[in-house]
Amino acid sequence: MHQRVLVFAPIGRDAPATIDLLARAGIAATLCRDYAQLLGDMEAGIDAAFVAEEGLFGQDLDLLAQWVSRQPAWSDLPFVVLTSRHDEPRVTRWRQELVRGLRNVALLERPVQPITLISVMQAALRARLRQHEVRSLLAAREQAAAELESLVAQRTEQLQQVNSQLRNEMAERARIEESLRHAQKLEALGQLTGGVAHDFNNLLMVITAGLDMMERNQDPARRARMLQGMRQAAQRGASLTRQLLAFSRSHALRPETVDLARHLQDMKELLDRSLGGDVQVDVRLKPDLWSVQVDPGELELVLLNLAVNARDAMARGGVITIEGENLPDWQGPNGRGDFVSLCVRDNGAGMSEEVKSHVFEPFFTTKDVGKGSGLGLAQVYGFAQQSGGTTEIQSEQGVGTAITLYLPRSEHDPTHVAALHPDAAAATPSSTGSVLMVEDDVEVAALVRDMLGDIGYDVIHVSNPDAALGALANARHLDLVFSDIMMPGGKSGIDLARELRQRRPDLPVLLTSGYIERNRDEAVAMGIQVLPKPYGLEELRLAIAAVLEVPH
Secondary structure (H helix, E strand, C coil), X not given: CCCCEEEXXXXXXXXXXXXXXXXXXXXXXXXXXXXXXXXXXXHHCCCEEEEEHHHHCCCCHHHHHHHHXXXXXXXXXXXXXXXXXXXXXHHHHHHHHHHHHHCCEEEEECCCCHHHHHHHHHHHHHHHHHHHHHXXXXXXXXXXXXXXXXXXXXXXXXHHHHHHHHHHHHHHHHHXXXXXXXXHHHHHHHHHHHHHHHHHHHXXXXXXXXXXXXXXXXXXXXXXXXXXXXXXXXXXXXXXXXXXXXHHCCCCCXXXXXXXXXXXXXXXXXXXXXXXXXXXXXXXXXXXXXXXXECHHHHHXXXXXXXXXXXXXXXXXXEEEEEEEEEEEEEXXXXXXXXXXXXXXXXXXXXXXXXXXXXXXXXCCCCCCCCCCCCHHHHHHHHXXXXXXXXXXXXXXXXXXXXXXXXXXXXXXXXXXXXXXXXXXXXXXXXXXXXXXXXXXXXXXXXXXXXXXXXXXXXEEECCHHHHHHHCCCCCCCCEEEEECCCCCCCCHHHHHHHHHHHXXXXXXXXEECCHHHCHHHHHHCCCEEEECXXXXXXXXXXXXXXXXCCC
């Protein structure tokens, strides 16, 4: 790289001598004749300046200092200043100001040895060369930064395009999934509607045809058989509704602490009677089995469903094994905790992978028409989920099936309640009193009026809550208000009960509904019992007795 040195020494032969000396050392030097040329050549660009201080005496040094301060960040022009022999204080102060203004300064005092001058100038030029290298590096860095910024901008734009495309694809996927879920809901609804219609039409057939036959036949034995068949059909319809609510998770469970070992012992007779003599039940429970927090009635129905399914899978009979063990710190669906596993295992035909993938769906069944509703395992699944646990199925064709319930451990001791003996219930003394019955269905009202009359109550019937409040206006004595919850006209049985609590807080209230889950929480909060429909005479008697025993 060719470097240029500017020599400014206007007095004597310092300039020609210095230029000649530098040329012999291979350093190109240019003569500067006055201060204005010095400033101009510096502006044009040089690599070092050799200045005799005599040429700067009396000049405006601020111009030189301003040029120095305007240099780029990479530049720090080296100055070599040849000083005179003047050592007066004034000259010394002037030199100090000159050094501060020029910044990168090397002072040489006369007389100067040639080797010293050449050495100082070579050092100045090497420093200037490093500055040019720094300038090149800074330029390269700025170019690289610009290229990187351009690349980042391009990549950002590409990412924005990809992101936009992904968002569109996600939105389209969500739309397709929603359409698929809608189609699945429609399919499930079709299965549900068809299955419910099929089963309930069969039940209604038994009841309606049985009523017709009872009108035509006076034989007491045949009438008794028909009556028994209709009663069984009605009970089957109530059980089917219960299974539907359990599957849909709309059926509100009543969890309590259940001793599994005792519960299974109490169920042994029921299982033996339901399964038949060609099937044996082997109960294997680990010692000190924990109690669980579940609805005992639903648990009994679930175990019965599993046992019946296991029996049906063993065409030639076999053994059903019920196993239970504690699972401390088990990872359940709602986190880790203490659970109890309850497994019902058979050695029957087993299931294929295709059947296993559908067993918990409603109305899916491999049984013949009329031999199963397809709701048994759906109810098992719904019960386990509602109880805070889960269920698992293992099956192999030709080996058998094992269905395991994982139920949360209860931290409380089980409460053993003695079962009400049928004879004791029948012997419950009926007390005479007055009941205000609120029921909008005429046929149901007529039947319930007769039922209440049979257990010793006079009945005042009204069809809506407003009429019930009107009947209370004349201060008539009443022992109980028995009201349906769901009624037309804007007011429900809950609304009536709330109004009665304000007007007649001492008057007992009993509510009933075919779909009690919708208003159960409100009723419980008010301390009011709800009798689920359908109910029989004895259930009505016990519910009224329980309400009248509660102090208000």
